[in-house]
Amino acid sequence: MAITATQTTVESAIELPDLRQENGREADSSETGPAQGPDQRLNKSVYLKIISAGFSFFVAGVNDGSIGALIPYIIREYDISTAIVSSVYGANFLGWLFAAFANTHLCQYLNLGAMLALGAVFQIAAHALRSWDPPFGLFVVTFWLVSVGQAFQDTHANSWVASAVPKGAHRWLAFIHAMYMAGCLVGPFVSTAIASAGDVSRWYLFYTFPLALGVVNLGLTCVAFRDTLELHQKTVTSESSGRTLGETAENPNEAVSRNKEATQLIKKTASTPSVWLLSLFFFFYLGSVLTAGGWVVEYLVNVRHGDLSQMGYVPAGFSGGGLLGRLLLAEPTHRFGERRMVFCYIVAAIGLQLIFWLVPNIIAASIAVSLIGFFTGPLFPTGISLGSKLFSPDIHSTALPLVFVFAQMGGSLFPIITGVVSADAGVRVLQPILVALLATTAVTWMLVPSPKSTSNTALHQE
Template sequence: MDPSLFGTIIQVESKPNLHEHVLPTTPKRVVSRTYPAVPQDDSIELDSLRSFRNGVNTSAPTTPRTERDLEMSYPGTPVEPLEPVDAVDALPTLNNPPMNKYRLASCCFQTFLGGLTDSAPGALIPYMETHYNIGYAVVSLIFVGNALGFIVAAAFVDKIRQRLGRAKAIAVSMVCIALGFIPLVCAAPFPSIVIAYFFIGFGTAIALAIGNVFCANLQNGTTMLGAMHGSYGIGGTIGPLVATSIVSTGSIWSRYYLLTLGFTLWNLCFSTWSFWDYEKELGEFHALSETTSRGMDQVAGMLLAIKSRVVVLGAVFIFAYQGAEVSISGWVISFLITARNGDPSSVGYVTSGFWAGITLGRFVLSPIGSKVGEKLFVYLLVAGATVFQLLVWLVPNIIGEAVSLAIVGLLLGPIYPCAAALFTRNLSRREQVNGMSIISAFGSSGGAITPFTTGLLAQAAGTFVLHPIAIGSFAIMTLCWFGQPGTRKRTE
């Protein structure tokens, strides 16, 4: 050792007076400690809790530490960063909240009313033509009025839902439908009938868009949509039976719409009651799983939905689907009367068989679609419907055609709920209402343009044109379904 260094040490140690005992002072604590056995001030603990913001301890000491510091030897509780709320897919169930079962029932009642409304013209068109002294082309304008109502509603349905909430939006839709049925009950001049169908279409579009999104966002959405649209089939089955019974007894065709008007008033009360506290009761689910488009410009929201491949292909798909469905329902009776010499008072019941098939298909076959996979299942259904539609066209037997037509309805029934489930899963939360509104509007447009075109061609060439138009619609459906993206796992 260096002698000078050793001397320095001796000098330092020798400076204090050996007879004076100086106690060392207690060092100040840099980090406060807490012990379970010692009562603590609650304010300290609350302050420490408040100091954690977004997973970061804002009150932590800034004194540098090393890895060998004793304070660093005890692992702290890991704080995970908060995930975005939209990453959690918390879907409500039929019984949670408890009012959901009544809301599903109200959606079923609304589509039941839609079935009563859409299926009746098939049986009533021959009598409307006689009452107003018009032909196929002119009477087909009722389908155009209905479609225009859907198209106009598509631009406003999400804005109405945001401003009023679901309960009041559905109430507005039922009021519009009731206003549309009043001229029909009164057998007003035919231009008023076309305008009445516009109000019916506008109101139905609002209720249908809200109902589709509600059911699709429940657990087992495909099954819930099957129940909702199966109710449409029940209404479609009952409608022609009641309408044919009314007109066959000699009553004027407009008396049928007393039934639909009364049921609309029931829907107005029941649906408004069931959805009244929807946003309040499902607040936690909306906070986790539904991003609303509040603050987004409505036009921008519509443009965003239109740019989606899911919406574009889905709109064309439903356009073709509803075009085929409404054309078959609306014109097959005229085909059986003119091409097969059927009795109007009896063949009117054939349409009920078609809608009964749709009803059975939606209730029984829709759950199979969710198990097999919607993509493959719809291919099989469209292929089968095409085969039996050819039999309706080529077999010159009314009974055989009635059976084949019922099977066509059975196979077409599950297509809409399967497609709606796939579209909703492939759309983001922000796009769902706008996207499904556009798809519904195009569907109603198909349900107007295709029957209207069928009426024009039937006037010129004959009612047989119904069948190639329906088969062509099935081909368009297949192409659009092929281009539809597969189901993705929602990440937003």
């Protein structure tokens, strides 16, 4: 997403990229949008940005996918209950909440590349702190740091990809979200291998792996988005002649103006019903996914009496299924209708969850978990694709973070509820909670409005 130095609204922070310039050509005034023609017209710099966006999702996936596998070790290392360990999800939510409010204001001062780089720095800081076995309180704080970093990178990478290639956006969104699931697939394998090797009290050494990935992520971001790493500059126009006088340094009046613009966009976002309806869907969807991924290992160890060193790989099956689902189901979902196909996927996931619950067999449970990941995998990129059509382009930088905050609210709240309830009733409460969450996800999906054809056209023409 190219961001010019002279634009003064938040729309410039998440505006559609000028692929005419990125492809080294100037389009004439008759062109209707920035991405005329098929995807292959994109040049190397655009593909490099897509790869960078995908890698940032991979790094986030490694972090998120490892949590469920490490929770049993965290509980035993710090000698805490399931209710206390759930605080990591609370810190995660607070980080996303902070980022949602900070993002719109930061976009007044930072360009796309700078926002993405800032997100990468936050994640590096979190993993650096984790890798030296910090006290539990500081360990919880790192989840706030990493979620702020993910929020900045996920929001802007999603917005850029959704707008960069309108004719193939669903494929590129499927790609970057598949990279997230690839990270979730790698995370449990690496974390379980390190945590179960030799001295299990040194499980925290796993975080040197995402730390190294985070450094690569920052470097790749700075190279791919080097054209938008600078700060926003405003221009002053002569009131008498209307001529542009040039860029000016930041002054108090300008800061007030930028904050006022951000506040206006927040109000516009809050008054858009589709933002709240889509947020409600993500609230229950991500709540079900992260609850399943976070507690499935503890469930299999305590209820099904599985071996801890082996059960840690089960979340990898869920992530592997999600990876395949996002790669293989993107095109059928697009061709046969997003609303119809997503509803069918959720119904299939509910059936598989019932099998997981009612069939007391670890192998059957592992297969069911993988298939649940396969059918729920396309839900996130499909929801983001739908949101890019429903929301007007000028509120993307505010609406998408709000959607993500609600998603993370569900992804934090329901694992916390599961942990608190299981502290008394046992972790077997996971199954009825998951069935209820998936059923509610199906209902909320039906409440999300269908985008008007004009909305999509407007998106292409920005």
